[in-house]
Amino acid sequence: DGGITQSPKYLFRKEGQNVTLSCEQNLNHDAMYWYRQDPGQGLRLIYYSQIVNDFQKGDIAEGYSVSREKKESFPLTVTSAQKNPTAFYLCASRWRGTGGEKLFFGSGTQLSVL
Amino acid sequence: GQQLNQSPQSMFIQEGEDVSMNCTSSSIFNTWLWYKQEPGEGPVLLIALYKAGELTSNGRLTAQFGITRKDSFLNISASIPSDVGIYFCAGQQGKTSYDKVIFGPGTSLSVIP
Numbered sequence: 001d002g003g004i005t006q007s008p009k010y011l012f013r014k015e016g017q018n019v020t021l022s023c024e025q026n027l028n029h030d031a032m033y034w035y036r037q038d039p040g041q042g043l044r045l046i047y048y049s050q051i052v053n054d055f056q057k058g059d060i061a062e063g064y065s066v067s068r069e070k071k072e073s074f075p076l077t078v079t080s081a082q083k084n085p086t087a088f089y090l091c092a093s094r095w096r097g098t099g100g101e102k103l104f105f106g107s108g109t110q111l112s113v114l
Numbered sequence: 115g116q117q118l119n120q121s122p123q124s125m126f127i128q129e130g131e132d133v134s135m136n137c138t139s140s141s142i143f144n145t146w147l148w149y150k151q152e153p154g155e156g157p158v159l160l161i162a163l164y165k166a167g168e169l170t171s172n173g174r175l176t177a178q179f180g181i182t183r184k185d186s187f188l189n190i191s192a193s194i195p196s197d198v199g200i201y202f203c204a205g206q207q208g209k210t211s212y213d214k215v216i217f218g219p220g221t222s223l224s225v226i227p
Contacts, residue, residue: 006156035217042202043157043217058214090156100145100164101206103215105156 003027006091006106013078013085014114021076021109023091031094032074033103036060036087043090049074078111086113118205118218126224133190135221137203145206146186147215148177152199160201161188193225 004025013019025032031050035043045058049068063082068074078085091106119138127133137146145164149157161172163179163186170177174191186205190197200220206213 042219102159102162107156
């Protein structure tokens with residue numbers, strides 16, 4: 001089945017530790033995105049990538065890093081510099097059709113601090 | 115930065131009732147997307163709108179692209195318990211992948227059986 005796979009579903013981080021969230025898509029989409037969602041809030045853009053080996057900061061990039069070495073993969077690293085990392089992280093990819101574009105999401109990773 | 119406002123913030127309705135919610139902005143958008151999110155899951159795309167005045171249905175859901183291009187509306191007819199969730203609108207001002215998609219804060223829907 002085609003789709004976006006995020007792993008793990010739940011992740012725990014110790015203070016001072018870097019953790020990496022995985023996002024893989026087999027939809028052949030060029031653009032991929034990482035969003036952060038806090039309880040009761042909307043989605044805020046962390047990083048996005050239009051093509052392989054290229055990515056741009058979103059609205060809340062501080063304390064995060066990404067890479068895009070393959071079209072299918074866009075991992076997000078939450079570094080120790082991110083002082084409030086507890087949140088629900090969502091990965092998305094973008095489809096372009098004749099009418100316009102659509103954003104499709106994975107099932108998310110819940111990150112908590114121990 | 116650009117913001118989207120959604121109203122109402124939350125709704126509690128009886129099963130079988132119709133639901134209306136909207137999304138507004140002070141800026142013009144060229145694309146409106148409506149999503150539903152259930153607890154612990156990613157948002158699922160319900161309807162995409164690309165032209166002012168466009169009216170699109172998906173089963174019991176109907177969404178409209180406002181003619182001013184600054185708003186969009188989502189209606190759910192004959193609500194059922196599985197409609198429970200948070201409904202997000204999202205808008206894009208441009209037409210390319212370089213134009214950011216902006217999300218509203220969501221409308222939380224509860225359906226009482």
